[in-house]
Amino acid sequence: MLELARYEGRHRIRGAAAATAALSGFALLYIFVYPTFAESLGVDIDRLLEAYPDALSKAFGVQSLATIEGYLASELYTFGWLLIVGIYFAYAGASLIAADVERERMDMLLSLPVSRARVVLEAFASLAVPLVALSTAVPVVVVVATEVVGYPVPAVDVAAIHLLSVPYLTTCAGIGLVASVVFDRAGIAQRAAAGVLVGLFFAESLVTDTDFEAVGVVSPTRYLDPNAVLRESEYALGDAAVLVVATLALVAVAVAIFRRKDIE
Amino acid sequence: MAALEVEGLTKDYGEVLANDDVTFAVEEGEVFGYLGPNGAGKTTTIRTMMGFQSPTSGGGTVLGHDVTDEADLIAAKRRIGYLPANPAFDEGVTGREILNLHASIKGDERRAELLETFDPPIDRKVRDYSTGNVQKLGLVQAFMHDPDLVVMDEPTAGLDPLMQRAFNDFVEAEKERGLTVFLSSHVLSEVRRVCDRVGIIRQGRLVTTERIEDLLHRTGKFVRVRVAGEVGAAAFDLDGVHDVSCSTTDGRQGDDASGADDTAEADDPPDGETVGRPDAVDPRRVDGPVTECTFTFTGDVNELIAALGERRVLDLDIEEAPLEEVFMRFYGGTDA
Numbered sequence: 091m092l093e094l095a096r097y098e099g100r101h102r103i104r105g106a107a108a109a110t111a112a113l114s115g116f117a118l119l120y121i122f123v124y125p126t127f128a129e130s131l132g133v134d135i136d137r138l139l140e141a142y143p144d145a146l147s148k149a150f151g152v153q154s155l156a157t158i159e160g161y162l163a164s165e166l167y168t169f170g171w172l173l174i175v176g177i178y179f180a181y182a183g184a185s186l187i188a189a190d191v192e193r194e195r196m197d198m199l200l201s202l203p204v205s206r207a208r209v210v211l212e213a214f215a216s217l218a219v220p221l222v223a224l225s226t227a228v229p230v231v232v233v234v235a236t237e238v239v240g241y242p243v244p245a246v247d248v249a250a251i252h253l254l255s256v257p258y259l260t261t262c263a264g265i266g267l268v269a270s271v272v273f274d275r276a277g278i279a280q281r282a283a284a285g286v287l288v289g290l291f292f293a294e295s296l297v298t299d300t301d302f303e304a305v306g307v308v309s310p311t312r313y314l315d316p317n318a319v320l321r322e323s324e325y326a327l328g329d330a331a332v333l334v335v336a337t338l339a340l341v342a343v344a345v346a347i348f349r350r351k352d353i354e
Numbered sequence: 355m356a357a358l359e360v361e362g363l364t365k366d367y368g369e370v371l372a373n374d375d376v377t378f379a380v381e382e383g384e385v386f387g388y389l390g391p392n393g394a395g396k397t398t399t400i401r402t403m404m405g406f407q408s409p410t411s412g413g414g415t416v417l418g419h420d421v422t423d424e425a426d427l428i429a430a431k432r433r434i435g436y437l438p439a440n441p442a443f444d445e446g447v448t449g450r451e452i453l454n455l456h457a458s459i460k461g462d463e464r465r466a467e468l469l470e471t472f473d474p475p476i477d478r479k480v481r482d483y484s485t486g487n488v489q490k491l492g493l494v495q496a497f498m499h500d501p502d503l504v505v506m507d508e509p510t511a512g513l514d515p516l517m518q519r520a521f522n523d524f525v526e527a528e529k530e531r532g533l534t535v536f537l538s539s540h541v542l543s544e545v546r547r548v549c550d551r552v553g554i555i556r557q558g559r560l561v562t563t564e565r566i567e568d569l570l571h572r573t574g575k576f577v578r579v580r581v582a583g584e585v586g587a588a589a590f591d592l593d594g595v596h597d598v599s600c601s602t603t604d605g606r607q608g609d610d611a612s613g614a615d616d617t618a619e620a621d622d623p624p625d626g627e628t629v630g631r632p633d634a635v636d637p638r639r640v641d642g643p644v645t646e647c648t649f650t651f652t653g654d655v656n657e658l659i660a661a662l663g664e665r666r667v668l669d670l671d672i673e674e675a676p677l678e679e680v681f682m683r684f685y686g687g688t689d690a
Contacts, residue, residue: 093455093458093459094455094459097451097455097458101444101446101447193442194438194440194442195442195443195444196406197401197404197406197436197438197442198436198438198441198442198443198492198495200404200405200406201404201431201434201436201438202431202456202459202460203428203429203431203432203459203460204428204459205424205425205428206424349424350408352406352407352408353401353406353407354407
């Protein structure tokens with residue numbers, strides 16, 4: 091078992107390293123800018139927020155920039171992590187099966203004595219490589235860099251936001267995986283998955299505090315709140331459990347679809 | 355027990371009925387050629403038998419395992435080798451890595467021996483492979499776990515004539531060892547040497563299955579001949595000639611046979627009159643009209659040679675009749 095996951099995982103190492111380097115650089119940039127930003131605006135910093143359009147503040151989870159926790163929660167984690175890394179995993183998930191079908195490699199793979207369920211599950215499992223790389227390197231970078239600039243963030247909270255984001259990212263990858271078994275072309279699957287994720291991201295933030303709040307219930311972003319974790323040290327384990335269940339459900343749907351599918 | 359059994363297989367893609375109630379069996383130890391023109395439905399049958407798509411109705415077995423039951427089919431796949439029509443591998447990895455992956459799942463007891471026979475550049479990335487090398491890598495993976503049944507879709511496509519011969523030798527040796535082979539082709543001549551029996555499919559329907567000798571006896575040759583002079587179709591009125599079609603051209607206009615010589619003669623004056631030159635030493639060159647005739651020939655080749663001997667033959671091609679021609683002749687070309 092796991093021969094396919096190991097094989098595909100090996101070929102994700104370079105991509106994972108590149109993504110980790112990019113996100114670490116992104117985090118460093120934000121963190122090193124913060125002291126200048128905070129000191130030049132001083133106590134007026136949150137008055138800047140009042141100038142933000144309300145919808146924008148909500149979309150990017152901008153609650154307070156007066157503390158580095160609030161700053162990181164909105165700028166790095168809501169925008170960088172929930173949206174950008176979320177899209178990255180949706181994309182990666184979307185190319186798993188569809189790319190092999192599109193490039194006519196799936197016949198060769200399925201000629202091996204492996205079940206279709208195994209092909210889907212092991213391909214999905216290979217995403218553990220970028221997931222682990224990002225979730226271990228970036229928090230270390232954040233903790234060390236905030237220490238260096240003199241605005242330390244509790245390491246436990248940083249570890250918590252990364253740990254809680256694991257089921258969030260697997261849910262994003264799960265959305266991509268379903269797209270990759272529905273569509274036969276990787277490009278279409280990727281656009282569909284990213285479109286769904288971005289749509290849900292903004293839908294959730296736009297319906298907050300409206301009569302349509304219930305609509306946001308299907309958005310993965312509803313179940314991870316960087317502000318609560320970093321500013322209040324509140325870890326919503328129940329929400330994380332919802333994401334775990336969502337991931338399992340998406341993978342199960344993908345397996346069910348792929349098992350019945352005619353490979354074109 | 356048949357090694358591969360297709361039973362009433364129908365696959366309807368909506369706009370195309372790719373397989374229409376196809377039934378045949380490949381016996382153990384047999385090399386069976388599945389022949390038909392491009393688009394006839396060969397790949398549909400093969401891919402359905404490999405479980406890549408489900409039949410609209412009907413089904414079949416491979417090595418006694420039901421192809422519509424995934425778990426059952428997986429058990430059979432341990433003993434099946436498969437080569438798709440356009441084998442495709444991850445481009446960014448080496449052939450060796452791909453073989454290692456296949457080996458880790460299905461075994462590779464014959465890998466070394468096969469690499470000696472087919473010799474793809476396994477330490478290079480697949481991206482840098484030629485079509486022929488991809489095909490060779492495909493052949494190695496298809497046979498390396500020492501399967502009992504090998505299914506190949508157009509295995510000789512993409513191989514140069516030398517490799518084609520090596521492939522035929524290889525399949526013959528495998529047959530001696532008792533291997534069952536099911537292969538498809540749209541070029542009869544490429545597989546006639548190795549096949550014991552063939553099934554012919556056309557527009558989704560199995561037209562016939564017969565022993566290869568019987569088929570070859572009936573198919574005939576496709577002949578294309580260029581002769582000097584103006585000759586009518588009647589000149590080839592002998593037994594076994596069908597569908598003669600002739601066209602006469604003015605020989606001085608030349609064609610591909612002499613064109614290369616003309617360009618080589620760079621010292622000719624422009625617009626020079628080359629016809630008057632004493633170039634009769636080139637037997638392909640001739641003053642006056644040239645007639646090109648094509649026909650299908652099912653008779654005695656000696657009689658054809660005798661008949662041609664009466665004329666000045668400039669060029670002669672005799673090849674295996676294309677399968678389409680065979681159909682037109684023996685199975686009715688017009689009905690669908």
